Amino acid sequence: MGGVFKRDLAxxxxxxxxxxxxxxxxxxxxxxxxxxxxxxxxxxxLIGPGVIWIAAILSSLMGMERLFRDxxxxxxxxxxxxxxxxxxxxxxxxxxxxxxxxxxxxxxxxPLLAMFLNLTVDMYIALVITLLLGTPLLSLVGAIxxxxxxxxxxxxxxLALLLIPVxxxxxxFATSAVDAAALQLPYRAQIAIIGAMLxxxxxxxxxxxxxxxxxxxx
Amino acid sequence: MMQFESWADFWAMGGYAFYVWxxxxxxxxxxxxxxxxxxxxxxxxxxxxxxxxxxxxxxQRAQQQARNDTTEPDRSN
Amino acid sequence: xxxxxxPYAKPxxxxxxxxTLLPWFALPAVVCLxxxxxxxxxxAPQDYQQGDSFRxxxxxxxxxxxxxxxxxxxxxxxxxxxxxxWRTAYMAMIAMAPVGAVxxxxxxxxxxAWGKPMWGAWWVWDARLTSELILxxxxxxxxxxxxxxxxxxxAGKAAGVMALVGVVNIPIxxxxxxxxxxxxxxxxxxxxxxxxxxxxxxxxxxxxIFGFALFIALVTTMRLKNExxxxxxxxxxxxxxxxxxxxxxxV
Numbered sequence: 138m139g140g141v142f143k144r145d146l147a148x149x150x151x152x153x154x155x156x157x158x159x160x161x162x163x164x165x166x167x168x169x170x171x172x173x174x175x176x177x178x179x180x181x182x183l184i185g186p187g188v189i190w191i192a193a194i195l196s197s198l199m200g201m202e203r204l205f206r207d208x209x210x211x212x213x214x215x216x217x218x219x220x221x222x223x224x225x226x227x228x229x230x231x232x233x234x235x236x237x238x239x240x241x242x243x244x245x246x247x248p249l250l251a252m253f254l255n256l257t258v259d260m261y262i263a264l265v266i267t268l269l270l271g272t273p274l275l276s277l278v279g280a281i282x283x284x285x286x287x288x289x290x291x292x293x294x295x296l297a298l299l300l301i302p303v304x305x306x307x308x309x310f311a312t313s314a315v316d317a318a319a320l321q322l323p324y325r326a327q328i329a330i331i332g333a334m335l336x337x338x339x340x341x342x343x344x345x346x347x348x349x350x351x352x353x354x355x
Numbered sequence: 356m357m358q359f360e361s362w363a364d365f366w367a368m369g370g371y372a373f374y375v376w377x378x379x380x381x382x383x384x385x386x387x388x389x390x391x392x393x394x395x396x397x398x399x400x401x402x403x404x405x406x407x408x409x410x411x412x413x414x415q416r417a418q419q420q421a422r423n424d425t426t427e428p429d430r431s432n
Numbered sequence: 433x434x435x436x437x438x439p440y441a442k443p444x445x446x447x448x449x450x451x452t453l454l455p456w457f458a459l460p461a462v463v464c465l466x467x468x469x470x471x472x473x474x475x476a477p478q479d480y481q482q483g484d485s486f487r488x489x490x491x492x493x494x495x496x497x498x499x500x501x502x503x504x505x506x507x508x509x510x511x512x513x514x515x516x517x518w519r520t521a522y523m524a525m526i527a528m529a530p531v532g533a534v535x536x537x538x539x540x541x542x543x544x545a546w547g548k549p550m551w552g553a554w555w556v557w558d559a560r561l562t563s564e565l566i567l568x569x570x571x572x573x574x575x576x577x578x579x580x581x582x583x584x585x586x587a588g589k590a591a592g593v594m595a596l597v598g599v600v601n602i603p604i605x606x607x608x609x610x611x612x613x614x615x616x617x618x619x620x621x622x623x624x625x626x627x628x629x630x631x632x633x634x635x636x637x638x639x640x641i642f643g644f645a646l647f648i649a650l651v652t653t654m655r656l657k658n659e660x661x662x663x664x665x666x667x668x669x670x671x672x673x674x675x676x677x678x679x680x681x682x683v
Binding site: 357358359365368370371374375377378379382385386389390393394396397400401403404405407408 | 475650670
């Protein structure tokens with residue numbers, strides 16, 4: 138199991154461009170909003186949580202495809218399946234590695250994004266907590282759809298179409314938490330709900346991902 | 356019993372004619388469309404099977420012909 | 433207990449069942465819809481607040497309710513296909529999807545048409561309409577995923593997974609959208625939720641709900657027949673069936 142993790146980590150760093158691009162996309166999308174909406178600090182603070190989370194969802198959708206694509210293409214996925222390791226565990230490891238590699242740079246960039254959109258410190262703290270709990274949810278549930286579309290020619294937009302409705306509750310609760318923080322109100326409830334969704338995903342998603350991969354392998 | 360005094364009142368729907376008839380009209384239209392499309396699809400599929408069957412028949416007949424033609428020279432002697 | 437259902441795993445039997453059921457869906461559907469709609473349009477009393485625009489409820493409520501139940505039925509079909517490996521279950525699932533999507537579209541349009549005279553705007557982000565919109569996206573996702581695969585066996589399984597992921601998310605989406613709605617719009621209670629309904633209004637509503645349900649069953653059955661033919665086109669029983677049809681038509 139550790140082997141799967143280490144291998145994915147090594148492969149990820151071999152193609153740094155693929156890791157950096159979604160991140161750049163995220164920063165650029167966030168930059169679009171002040172340019173499109175006007176730089177008024179009050180407005181930016183109002184829309185800030187929504188903007189950052191929407192940008193996070195979109196950039197996550199962009200980067201998700203690499204999760205199984207290369208291994209599917211060159212047959213290593215089949216090899217892993219035949220290797221006797223339980224596929225759900227392999228899937229979980231891959232998702233974990235993918236999440237770490239995408240989340241940590243996001244965490245490092247997050248103060249910059251918060252500054253661009255004029256978020257207060259309280260809001261920023263809430264934002265980080267929601268990102269910490271929410272991005273694994275994006276990766277886990279997203280991986281199910283990635284597993285289904287990995288064999289398709291143009292899976293990219295279809296992936297987004299499939300996943301965006303499913304991500305809406307997370308968007309609602311995450312932005313609500315940061316909005317509450319802006320008003321100095323407690324947001325433990327929203328975090329608890331996101332946490333609950335994450336726990337359910339951690340329990341159910343790996344098996345679903347494994348099934349999806351089997352469907353794609355046919 | 357009838358809620359409306361006259362046909363004119365019925366069509367007017369108390370001033371909300373546009374919204375009520377738009378709703379009922381679009382609902383009826385959409386339901387009719389999907390039913391019609393399903394029927395058209397059915398006819399098209401049947402036609403597809405028929406065309407294939409006829410093709411196969413034509414190919415079979417052509418093959419039969421070819422076989423008869425190749426055996427004929429022997430008999431004409 | 434479910435043994436009686438097993439023969440319908442075979443497409444041929446399922447096709448015959450569809451043929452048997454069609455008239456049983458068609459006739460009652462037409463009767464219920466015509467009677468229910470006429471009753472609601474002409475005989476039911478108008479709402480003392482909303483006047484005659486309230487009559488839209490006889491289309492909006494049935495279509496909204498059934499758009500959701502159709503999605504659940506689709507997910508159940510997917511589950512049956514997954515657990516028992518029935519091709520016909522997947523075929524039923526994809527037969528239902530466009531019908532459910534049409535219902536959702538009707539719910540959205542009638543909701544907007546109802547809302548405009550009430551609130552002055554064609555679209556408001558109220559909880560019900562927003563949830564219906566997301567449901568429409570979920571339907572599109574299942575249909576799009578199915579059509580993306582050449583191998584329809586694979587397509588069924590893949591779309592089935594998404595249908596199940598969707599159905600698990602529907603209650604979550606509903607709860608979160610309702611909650612989001614109260615956050616952002618104060619406490620405007622929409623007349624969409626649980627209108628206090630008099631019995632003279634209830635009966636045509638129930639008739640229409642029943643009628644819409646029968647309509648959905650009717651069109652799904654028609655589409656299931658089509659899907660069976662499409663997938664089983666080269667089987668001898670289909671060939672026989674078409675030949676018979678041809679000779680019957682020629683006569």
